[in-house]
Amino acid sequence: MVYDFSVWKDMYRRRRRRKVLFACLILVSLLCFNMNLFIDVDNKIISPLKNFGQNMLRGSKKHPFVMPENHTPNIKLLNYDDIDPFHGDIMFLVTSHIRFQIRRDSIRSSWGDASRFTKHRLKYNGVNYKVYFQTGYLDGAFQAAKLESKIHRDMLISNRTEDYWDLSRRVMLGFIWSLEHCSFEYLIKTDDDVFYNIPNLFQLIYEDPFILAHKDRVFAGSIYQITRRSSRDLFSKWYVPKEEWPADEYPYFATGMANILSRLVVERMRPHFDWVNPFRLDDVYIGMLVNRADVPRMGIRKINAMNEEFYGKGSAKKCFYLQQSVTQHRVIKKWCMERLTAQSLIS
Numbered sequence: 001m002v003y004d005f006s007v008w009k010d011m012y013r014r015r016r017r018r019k020v021l022f023a024c025l026i027l028v029s030l031l032c033f034n035m036n037l038f039i040d041v042d043n044k045i046i047s048p049l050k051n052f053g054q055n056m057l058r059g060s061k062k063h064p065f066v067m068p069e070n071h072t073p074n075i076k077l078l079n080y081d082d083i084d085p086f087h088g089d090i091m092f093l094v095t096s097h098i099r100f101q102i103r104r105d106s107i108r109s110s111w112g113d114a115s116r117f118t119k120h121r122l123k124y125n126g127v128n129y130k131v132y133f134q135t136g137y138l139d140g141a142f143q144a145a146k147l148e149s150k151i152h153r154d155m156l157i158s159n160r161t162e163d164y165w166d167l168s169r170r171v172m173l174g175f176i177w178s179l180e181h182c183s184f185e186y187l188i189k190t191d192d193d194v195f196y197n198i199p200n201l202f203q204l205i206y207e208d209p210f211i212l213a214h215k216d217r218v219f220a221g222s223i224y225q226i227t228r229r230s231s232r233d234l235f236s237k238w239y240v241p242k243e244e245w246p247a248d249e250y251p252y253f254a255t256g257m258a259n260i261l262s263r264l265v266v267e268r269m270r271p272h273f274d275w276v277n278p279f280r281l282d283d284v285y286i287g288m289l290v291n292r293a294d295v296p297r298m299g300i301r302k303i304n305a306m307n308e309e310f311y312g313k314g315s316a317k318k319c320f321y322l323q324q325s326v327t328q329h330r331v332i333k334k335w336c337m338e339r340l341t342a343q344s345l346i347s
């Protein structure tokens with residue numbers, strides 16, 4: 001009898017190879033799924049920009065982000081008792097200048113009025129939503145705003161000025177109030193010159209495959225990855241000196257029109273709130289906080305390739321309705337807000 005040992009050898013080798021491969025696979029999956037380091041961006045797995053310091057005061061590219069030491073907010077609500085909390089599915093936090101009651105009213109009576117969308121809500125198990133407005137403080141405008149807030153019970157008036165560079169604190173305060181007093185699945189931060197197409201929003205949140213796959217750990221909206229090159233322009237409104245942000249890029253962030261966040265993401269952002277030195281561009285800052293929020297297998301859903309979901313190119317100038325859009329910016333006239341809402345209702 002003649003044994004062909006080479007066949008056996010071959011088989012052993014193959015088995016060994018398979019074992020090594022298997023071990024590698026396990027190792028990689030352990031790394032991926034136990035360390036929670038990775039983010040799913042439109043089905044591309046990336047790791048968060050952990051090593052980016054918030055600014056020179058707190059760290060730099062070389063120094064990892066430092067947790068803020070002071071967790072006491074240096075901002076507060078001036079009408080705490082006049083706000084009705086929300087218990088439902090989607091809540092909106094709309095940044096609004098304290099003087100712009102006209103804009104708030106036009107949202108309240110148009111897309112902000114959930115009772116107008118009963119038919120569409122029933123399509124998604126009776127999903128409920130509510131709009132809140134976040135304003136700052138101005139001496140001459142506070143009394144009127146306080147009255148307005150007593151009537152509508154949907155305003156968060158903070159004690160800081162209407163300074164454009166102070167919006168980050170206002171947003172954080174709104175997030176905290178929402179977490180502490182409301183129940184919701186999604187929190188949407190937007191501005192008072194934005195039209196929301198509610199039926200299209202429902203469709204995005206409850207039908208988009210990527211969002212469904214990351215349901216409770218989603219960051220979606222008009223998300224771009226923008227290098228800060230744009231903000232290196234000295235004459236730009238968004239100019240940010242190197243001292244404030246030394247790195248060459250920002251983490252993913254959504255422009256003011258639409259920041260859609262799962263509750264879990266907001267919860268995990270909270271420990272990173274920096275009240276002393278928040279990055280002053282509030283939209284970028286939300287992106288930074290999302291980047292730091294330790295949410296396992298978080299899904300970031302960018303704008304779609306057609307770039308038609310979040311329309312911000314002055315489409316509203318002539319007030320034309322965009323069939324595919326979730327948001328349209330910028331809409332400041334009441335008649336236009338109403339016209340777009342009426343069209344979204346029949347679509």
Ligand SMILES: *[C@@H]1O[C@H](CO)[C@@H](O)[C@H](O)[C@H]1NC(C)=O
Pocket residue numbers: 073074075076159160161
């Ligand atoms: C707003 O309230 C906070 C918290 O009480 C306080 O620290 C801050 O100084 C106040 N700011 C203004 C401008 O009143």
